[in-house]
Amino acid sequence: MIRIAQLVKNYGNITALDRVDLTIEEGECVVLIGPSGCGKSTLLRSINRMVQPDSGSVYVDEQDILNYPPETLRRKIGYCIQNVGLFPHYTVYENIAVVPKMLKWSKAKIEERVDFLMDLTGLPKEYKTKKPHELSGGEAQRVGVCRALAADPDILLMDEPFGAVDPMTRVKIQTAFRNIQKELKKTVVFVTHDVEEAVLLADKIAVMQNGKILGYDTPSNFALHMEEEFVRSFLGVDYPVKLLKRHNIDDLLNQESDSKLTLNELLAGMLESPNGGVTIQNANGSKQTLYFEDLTHYLHKDDQV
Amino acid sequence: MKPGRISFVTGGFLVFLSWTLLAWGEFKINRVSRGITIRMMDVIPLYGWILMIAIFIVSFWFELYRPKIKQTVLLWILTIAPALCLIGISGFVPSLTEFDPNVARVSLGIGFYLFLGGILLMVSKGKGGQTRIVSTLVWVFVALGSGFADSLGLIREYNNLQDVFVRELFRHVTLALLSACLAILPGVMLGYASLRYPKAKEWIFGFVHLFQVAPTLSLLALMMIPLTALSRAFPFLADLGIKGIGFAPAFIVLFLYSLLPITSNTYAGLSQTDPFVLESATALGMTEKQKFRRIWFPLSLPAIFAGIRTAMTQNIGNTILAGLVGGGGMGALIFLGLSQSALDLVLLGTIPVVTMALLIDAIFAILEKTTIKRLGVKYDPHRTIG
Numbered sequence: 001m002i003r004i005a006q007l008v009k010n011y012g013n014i015t016a017l018d019r020v021d022l023t024i025e026e027g028e029c030v031v032l033i034g035p036s037g038c039g040k041s042t043l044l045r046s047i048n049r050m051v052q053p054d055s056g057s058v059y060v061d062e063q064d065i066l067n068y069p070p071e072t073l074r075r076k077i078g079y080c081i082q083n084v085g086l087f088p089h090y091t092v093y094e095n096i097a098v099v100p101k102m103l104k105w106s107k108a109k110i111e112e113r114v115d116f117l118m119d120l121t122g123l124p125k126e127y128k129t130k131k132p133h134e135l136s137g138g139e140a141q142r143v144g145v146c147r148a149l150a151a152d153p154d155i156l157l158m159d160e161p162f163g164a165v166d167p168m169t170r171v172k173i174q175t176a177f178r179n180i181q182k183e184l185k186k187t188v189v190f191v192t193h194d195v196e197e198a199v200l201l202a203d204k205i206a207v208m209q210n211g212k213i214l215g216y217d218t219p220s221n222f223a224l225h226m227e228e229e230f231v232r233s234f235l236g237v238d239y240p241v242k243l244l245k246r247h248n249i250d251d252l253l254n255q256e257s258d259s260k261l262t263l264n265e266l267l268a269g270m271l272e273s274p275n276g277g278v279t280i281q282n283a284n285g286s287k288q289t290l291y292f293e294d295l296t297h298y299l300h301k302d303d304q305v
Numbered sequence: 306m307k308p309g310r311i312s313f314v315t316g317g318f319l320v321f322l323s324w325t326l327l328a329w330g331e332f333k334i335n336r337v338s339r340g341i342t343i344r345m346m347d348v349i350p351l352y353g354w355i356l357m358i359a360i361f362i363v364s365f366w367f368e369l370y371r372p373k374i375k376q377t378v379l380l381w382i383l384t385i386a387p388a389l390c391l392i393g394i395s396g397f398v399p400s401l402t403e404f405d406p407n408v409a410r411v412s413l414g415i416g417f418y419l420f421l422g423g424i425l426l427m428v429s430k431g432k433g434g435q436t437r438i439v440s441t442l443v444w445v446f447v448a449l450g451s452g453f454a455d456s457l458g459l460i461r462e463y464n465n466l467q468d469v470f471v472r473e474l475f476r477h478v479t480l481a482l483l484s485a486c487l488a489i490l491p492g493v494m495l496g497y498a499s500l501r502y503p504k505a506k507e508w509i510f511g512f513v514h515l516f517q518v519a520p521t522l523s524l525l526a527l528m529m530i531p532l533t534a535l536s537r538a539f540p541f542l543a544d545l546g547i548k549g550i551g552f553a554p555a556f557i558v559l560f561l562y563s564l565l566p567i568t569s570n571t572y573a574g575l576s577q578t579d580p581f582v583l584e585s586a587t588a589l590g591m592t593e594k595q596k597f598r599r600i601w602f603p604l605s606l607p608a609i610f611a612g613i614r615t616a617m618t619q620n621i622g623n624t625i626l627a628g629l630v631g632g633g634g635m636g637a638l639i640f641l642g643l644s645q646s647a648l649d650l651v652l653l654g655t656i657p658v659v660t661m662a663l664l665i666d667a668i669f670a671i672l673e674k675t676t677i678k679r680l681g682v683k684y685d686p687h688r689t690i691g
Contacts, residue, residue: 073590083579089603098591
């Protein structure tokens with residue numbers, strides 16, 4: 001879907017991108033993570049030509065993006081940033097409808113799309129006529145996501161989209177976004193410096209430093225390489241614990257239920273319990289006590305950790 | 306002490322001062338004769354005196370001891386006092402002097418102005434203060450136009466010069482507003498250009514500042530030289546009215562003067578727009594033109610309006626100088642009055658200028674407020690230049 005080849009960008013003496021190669025498959029959510037100034041935003045912004053690279057190319061659907069006029073390209077790529085940047089003089093509806101209007105969609109189609117997206121992100125219908133200054137940070141961010149998804153783009157670029165939201169709301173909006181992504185299967189490039197956010201949302205993580213990609217793999221595979229210095233320093237020595245958030249109790253028990261208990265919550269329960277056991281109820285109603293061995297057994301069963 | 310109370314007490318002091326010490330007006334047998342001083346005692350009959358003092362004292366008593374009870378009613382009564390005094394002064398008839406009632410006139414003195422100022426300060430207190438100020442002034446204008454104040458010098462001058470007055474007033478408004486209106490488009494364009502091309506910014510701002518720094522009068526004089534040369538070289542231009550004196554130089558100077566506030570406010574408005582809003586406009590695929598027309602320009606409108614407001618109010622005042630180069634306007638009356646030592650004529654020229662400036666300022670203030678409300682943007686006027 002997106003192929004980045006030998007991309008170089010310098011700002012004066014500072015190298016933001018140093019011959020970066022990256023391939024992103026269709027429907028994947030790739031999270032770029034790294035310290036500030038590592039070039040992750042520059043990489044993201046060179047995909048929709050907000051940044052002009054010094055050399056190298058970006059291909060979208062095997063087409064060099066320089067073949068498109070930048071406006072045409074950008075209308076096909078959703079974009080969402082930390083500061084949201086909603087248009088203060090437009091209502092929520094008008095903000096979401098910006099790109100569809102430019103693409104000359106019919107009014108009925110736009111209306112339908114806006115309703116669908118507001119429903120998807122959990123915004124009440126009454127909000128359509130509100131102005132951005134009447135919204136809370138979390139609501140504004142949801143509108144930002146709606147606006148990015150408005151013209152049903154195949155690609156979504158998100159630059160720390162939930163960074164400015166308070167922690168409580170952030171978890172809610174992250175979960176909401178994860179569910180949206182499960183449903184819509186967009187190709188997402190997501191920039192963050194929050195490892196937990198990366199673990200929660202990513203199909204693949206790219207760790208960046210000084211304009212280079214140090215590692216590019218699935219979140220689970222990074223845990224297999226804890227001996228590597230960059231993994232420990234960027235993802236943290238406790239990375240395997242953070243990774244537990246990705247897994248659900250249903251995965252461990254190999255059953256189908258809608259239990260929301262994640263494995264890091266299970267681990268917390270084990271630590272709290274005096275004998276290290278947590279009793280849970282199975283889908284079929286029988287009770288079962290789980291111990292730390294069960295956890296490690298599950299995690300190492302396909303060498304997941 | 307609350308600001309409302311300060312203005313009330315200061316106003317009260319001014320009113321008191323005007324009653325006791327000062328001349329309220331001057332009665333003249335004709336335009337140039339020496340006048341007889343009119344004092345407060347001469348103007349208002351005894352019962353009026355008592356009534357006014359009573360209102361005055363009661364409102365002070367309210368102010369000082371029962372501030373929670375509304376004194377609004379009393380303040381509203383006070384708004385009509387200057388108008389009544391005006392009629393009183395106009396009706397002053399001195400004893401023992403022979404005069405022609407069609408020529409004799411009364412000029413307003415410092416006492417009346419002090420009284421008016423004091424009342425304005427007093428009624429400005431509290432909620433609805435602005436409305437009361439306006440209504441006080443409206444009452445004064447009603448009194449002036451009512452026919453009961455016809456022996457005021459001001460009205461006599463007006464009646465003598467009615468045609469000229471109307472013509473020059475029209476000319477004044479045309480000169481001031483038309484030149485400012487014509488400066489809007491180039492001003493906005495210059496403001497945009499100085500943001501778009503940072504290298505040109507110094508030149509553009511230098512250019513528009515030049516006119517602001519140069520004294521208006523010298524600019525008028527400077528303008529006469531090329532215009533005279535032009536009209537001599539191409540006589541048909543002179544037929545069109547473009548020559549060294551008259552309408553043309555005044556118009557050009559006022560136009561140039563309007564550029565700075567509009568340019569600098571446009572620049573400020575554009576450069577203060579949230580960069581993330583502009584970034585997302587670009588990232589959503591807007592062309593430069595769409596971005597400017599749909600996002601950038603509308604969001605800068607409050608600042609641009611503020612610039613136009615400054616340009617127009619400043620132009621209303623500056624247009625007075627057009628009178629010096631034969632451009633007409635209220636300046637023509639003012640300078641005529643100055644040359645003849647006819648202060649009432651000067652006043653006749655000045656009052657409309659001040660009134661117009663205040664009116665335009667108020668209209669644009671409302672316009673600005675509604676734009677801000679409609680756009681849903683916040684705009685901080687303290688951050689603009691010029």
